[in-house]
Amino acid sequence: MIQQFIENFKSHTEIDFEYVFLRDYNLLNCTGCKLCFNKGEEYCPLKDDRDLLLEKINNSDGIIFATPNYAFHVTALMKNFLDRIAFIFHRPRFFGKAFTAIVIQGIYGGASIVKYLESTGEKLGFNVAKGCCLTSLEPRTAQEQKKITQKLNKTYFRFYNKLMFTKLPNPSFAKLLIFRIANTSMLIIQNEKFEDYCYFKEKDWFESDYYYNVWLGPIKKAIRLFF
Ligand SMILES: Cc1cc2nc3c(=O)[nH]c(=O)nc-3n(C[C@H](O)[C@H](O)[C@H](O)COP(=O)(O)O)c2cc1C
Known part of the structure; x- marks a missing residue:
């Protein structure tokens, strides 16, 4: 489904994109010392790929958080990534960068995960486009597949608008x-x-x-x- 979403980028040749799979990076578990909150992120005792991932975000104009629904939440990998960058909730910085969230699930519970990710994106400073939740149960009828495609296309359209046009929105x-x-x-x-x-x-x-x-x-x- 994410590949289907990404296909849309191919019609906009001005956009380069990269898949980032958290499992391919060395990201240790947050131990809760709070040094990043209080003294600064450079004092984090965990030396791993956190900054490499942050650099990827810094170098991009937009990012999409995609995760399966695991026990009514994001994957543990993604949650740990969010824990590791939680100091940015205190010191937001990704202004002007577009963000959206896509959750894939078997049965139910994913809508609240999309909301959680959207609110996380806001708190990190991103310019958030409403995301979507898709149910992946197979086999799928043509009608169900059509609905998924429509949802993905709408999400892409919202994300593209934030990416290209409304960079620094007027705050509510x-x-x-x-x-x-x-x-x-x-x-x-x-x-x-x-x-x-x-x-x-x-x-x-x-x-x-x-x-x-x-x-x-x-x-x-x-x-x-x-x-
Ligand atoms: C550990 C685990 C927990 C899951 N929990 C849920 C759940 O709470 N709700 C749900 O609808 N699907 C749940 N699923 C199903 C996955 O969300 C679904 O299979 C999804 O398509 C997985 O994405 P993937 O195809 O990229 O692996 C769970 C799957 C696993 C492995």
Whole structure:
């Protein structure tokens, strides 16, 4: 199904893509020391391919998280990857990069995994296109196959739009509120020993209306007066 999704890229020759299978990378299990949160990701005691994977994301304009539904969640491999980059929830960075999620399942439970991945993408800073969940039970009727193709094509269309056109969207009230709350809590901490505080300061976010430059109308700007 993912191959079918990727086929769409072939009609857009301006797009290069790469499959990244987590199983091909050396990614050790997070031990929960929280050094990445508090001191900085470079203090992680696990020396493996985490940064190689992050570099791949940094060098791309968009990424697609694809996973089977395993016990109503993403695979353990993907969950560990998310744990290993969880410091980015504190210090989001992938602004302007498109993101979508595709979940393949046997029977049911995948819709909430798509939602989970979409929200994860938002928190990492990505520009998220609504993903989809597909049921892979075989044999499939022509009608079922048609439905899968339609879902994949719609997801591709949404992803392509984010990739090519709407790079830095105007934030919703909810997103602005989260930004203001994060900002205020960092200001309360105000401790150079905390990487999160330093990151916010370095990015000039204490002075900004949002993570990136975007025009906010007077009502959205006013949120700043309250938080
Ligand atoms: C360990 C394991 C747990 C699974 N849990 C679920 C589940 O909770 N719900 C579901 O619908 N399918 C579940 N499945 C079925 C897979 O989601 C399904 O077979 C999927 O197509 C696997 O993707 P693959 O074809 O790329 O291996 C599970 C499969 C495995 C191996």
